[in-house]
Amino acid sequence: MTDDDRKLRVSKIRNGTVIDHITGGQSLNVLAILGIDGTSGDSVSVAMNMPSERLGRKDIVKVEGRELSQEEVDVLSLIAPAASINIVRNYEVVEKHRVERPDVVVGVLECPNHNCITTENEPVESRFAVTDDGVRCEYCNTIIRDDLPAHILAE
């Protein structure tokens, strides 16, 4: 099977974003981080556990009609550090870049400490500093190292 055959499994998009090289099995978490749940009407394709030379298995997400902001893309790095972002206009990839780990992520993760003020009904968003091996709540200092996707805030 050639590379082209594989690509056919996920239909080409006209305008939007292709997120490639997502860590195998993480595509639904990527969608959750991006706040994509299908209700907005965007056409979204997901391919899971595709063979990948670089990653062994990878997921691919294609979002029609939406170009992701750099900020959104940076947050993806927490669960898909190898992901690449392709911005597509009129079926052409016009921009291609890798994700980069941000210094902080705001409003994306829920603090696992139930006694943390950010879990209360206060007008404040969760705020985590991104460290080399995890993230750390800037309010209560709780560290999350494993299982980041479990702490993604529901929209």
Add this chain to the structure above:
Amino acid sequence: MRHDHIISATQLTRADIEAVLDHAADIAEDPGAYGDRHSDTLLGLLFFEPSTRTKMSFTTAMKRLGGDIVDMGSVESSSVKKGESLADTVRVVEGYADALVLRHPMEGSAKMASEFVDVPLVNAGDGAGQHPTQTLLDLYTIRENAGFDDLTIGIMGDLKYGRTVHSLAHALTTVDARQHFISPESLQLPRSVRVDLHDEGAEVREHTGLDEVLPKLDVLYVTRIQRERFPDESEYRAVAGEYQIDAETLEAASDDLTVMHPLPRVDEISHDVDGTNYAQYFQQAHNGVPVRMALLDLMLGGER
């Protein structure tokens, strides 16, 4: 001091600490000289959980500086009971007071509150998080009794939930103290504190028993082990006795040992220690007033 808000001991540099302690020492020598220092100042006290001592200590400090306090009163009698957010409460009280003191049961509450106000805010304890003014008075007591040079300190008890311990451990790294942590395994330091101490290059050892380290210590800081931290009574009883000291325990200690406790104590320090030269916990509590006077004075723009 560079800080408008005092949220965490981690924000205090060695220079900040020395500035507050030096000023506190001046104040302690002649408290009367500061009596009209802040006669126009109102300090807002927001205590969302009971803490008579800390509240009285701040009240005394403000009054000794010539100022006064406005007190939210108990949570039961306030609008908080009706579901008002903390962010709203502090924004309202900011209009009444020149500075705020907040005690709240949730971690991160002081940091969040400080983001909503322009007046200086002091964290007087946020859940199991931080208690920086306790740390400053602890440091004052340590400096008075043992000095900061070549200091070896043992911190014993509930290290997991004890916010005074978390604050103090950070601050002790700024004075390069050797720190020994003594606790049951289930109540060891939380990961975030370990990570910080490690990153700060602190010299830290953890123990489950006091015997092996006691003779080396200049200071023994004892905290309470709370019964409710244990799933069942028998587990509590199995460990609790190990972390209680009495005059006999201290026979193995250096004659210069200073014993401290953030109070209130229950039975972790026997009353027969009170009369010994080791006991400094009541003095430690008294030191809260000059230390909080110094901090408030510096925060409110007093000249040294």
